[in-house]
Amino acid sequence: MSSSREHSKVVIIGGGVSGLTLATFLHKSGVPCIVLERRERAYVEVRQRAGVVEARGVRMFEQWGLADKLLGGPVAQTIDYRVNGNSRIFEMGVDDGTQGRFCTQQMLVNNLLRELIDVMAGDVRFGVADIALRNDKDSRPQVTYADAGGSHVIDCEHVVGCDGNLGVSRASIPDGVLHTTTHEFGYAWLAALVEAPVTGHPIMAVSDHGFAAQLPRGPHRSRYYLQCTLGDRIEDWPDERLWDEIRLRMGDAAIGIAQVHDKDIIALRSVVHAPMQYGNLFLAGDAAHLVPPTGAKGMNLALHDVDVLARALVRAAVDGDRSMLDAYSDTCLPHVWKYQEFSAWMTDTMHDAGDPALHGEFRQAIARARLDTLFESPLAGRLHIEFQRGMV
Ligand SMILES: Cc1cc2nc3c(=O)[nH]c(=O)nc-3n(C[C@H](O)[C@H](O)[C@H](O)COP(=O)(O)OP(=O)(O)OC[C@H]3O[C@@H](n4cnc5c(N)ncnc54)[C@H](O)[C@@H]3O)c2cc1C
Numbered sequence: 556m557s558s559s560r561e562h563s564k565v566v567i568i569g570g571g572v573s574g575l576t577l578a579t580f581l582h583k584s585g586v587p588c589i590v591l592e593r594r595e596r597a598y599v600e601v602r603q604r605a606g607v608v609e610a611r612g613v614r615m616f617e618q619w620g621l622a623d624k625l626l627g628g629p630v631a632q633t634i635d636y637r638v639n640g641n642s643r644i645f646e647m648g649v650d651d652g653t654q655g656r657f658c659t660q661q662m663l664v665n666n667l668l669r670e671l672i673d674v675m676a677g678d679v680r681f682g683v684a685d686i687a688l689r690n691d692k693d694s695r696p697q698v699t700y701a702d703a704g705g706s707h708v709i710d711c712e713h714v715v716g717c718d719g720n721l722g723v724s725r726a727s728i729p730d731g732v733l734h735t736t737t738h739e740f741g742y743a744w745l746a747a748l749v750e751a752p753v754t755g756h757p758i759m760a761v762s763d764h765g766f767a768a769q770l771p772r773g774p775h776r777s778r779y780y781l782q783c784t785l786g787d788r789i790e791d792w793p794d795e796r797l798w799d800e801i802r803l804r805m806g807d808a809a810i811g812i813a814q815v816h817d818k819d820i821i822a823l824r825s826v827v828h829a830p831m832q833y834g835n836l837f838l839a840g841d842a843a844h845l846v847p848p849t850g851a852k853g854m855n856l857a858l859h860d861v862d863v864l865a866r867a868l869v870r871a872a873v874d875g876d877r878s879m880l881d882a883y884s885d886t887c888l889p890h891v892w893k894y895q896e897f898s899a900w901m902t903d904t905m906h907d908a909g910d911p912a913l914h915g916e917f918r919q920a921i922a923r924a925r926l927d928t929l930f931e932s933p934l935a936g937r938l939h940i941e942f943q944r945g946m947v
Pocket of ligand 1: 568569570571572573574591592593594599604605606607660686717718719720721722723746821839840841842848850851852853854855856857
């Protein structure tokens, strides 16, 4: 076993969508960085989650000259909002040219890996263990880790924590520095990836039996989401029950059975850790905040963070000007809270609209009224579209 010591301008902890996007932007700008990822590449390449890069994210990738290399084609500009099977198609088309693009998180991550590693010869180290960081006020940061070859030290100027909600970066910040705001919605989603495409429009359904959605995940697959209780386990949802509930909640007895690839249960919560920086450590993506998935904003919010941070790191590296870095958290947090508000609005509108114990009758009437407003008021409709596009 050996040990090594080296230097890099930036060390990024976590090679998910935020870490890889940031590293790609930095490489493109000539700022050296090293990405440390605890999983093997094969694992990172197959992890599924989000499905769409919103219009704001598309514009961001265009500005970095990467949109056509990384993203797929335009997404459906419609959503089928249903209440107890009665569907209305909400049109999201706008005439300013930028549309959201279809791009599953898995596809974006794979395209980033190809661009960063194969094209730019970026330094991404997979399967590393025992990552620890030193981020004292008076000295330069240092990151240590271990791999099969031994133990390693990287001295650097900035560390970026892109290691998700349970990573080591945020945990390294001393107690009392961060203020955490949390809201638990009190229910969960059963998420099922199925071998069946969305044949009409993407669906978001309010129903007496709980929320359901069908969203595209490529030409042959879609993801169904069903509201369930926090105590539910995967074993409580055999395929037969899954399809019965989908038909019931979508109000469509004709939905056929398809192969179910995987099922997961996810508690819905909002979390914001502030500030998003401490000394020379900067938090981005799920390491800094979680949004409930109803608004489809988690990955998109992570992309916003790393866009702001990449520009700030480039400015600091090229001009020695730290002002954008110092303002990173203050720049990002208002955007984070707008996305939290939109995600909470979507979540509150779509769930619990049937259970009498949870004021279901009232909640369903409120859901109808909110959707009526979207369809009847051009002003409200336009605001909803701008939130969906990430342009608010
Ligand atoms: C069911 C579901 C559906 C979703 N749908 C959408 C959607 O439709 N639209 C949307 O925008 N968002 C969606 N999201 C949210 C989105 O997936 C996340 O917000 C996004 O993955 C955040 O990216 P990240 O890079 O910050 O974190 P991650 O993608 O979690 O990446 C973190 C990386 O850090 C690594 N890591 C962790 N700990 C360490 C460590 N100690 N050392 C080194 N590496 C470490 C992990 O292995 C991982 O590779 C959804 C999420 C879920 C759960």
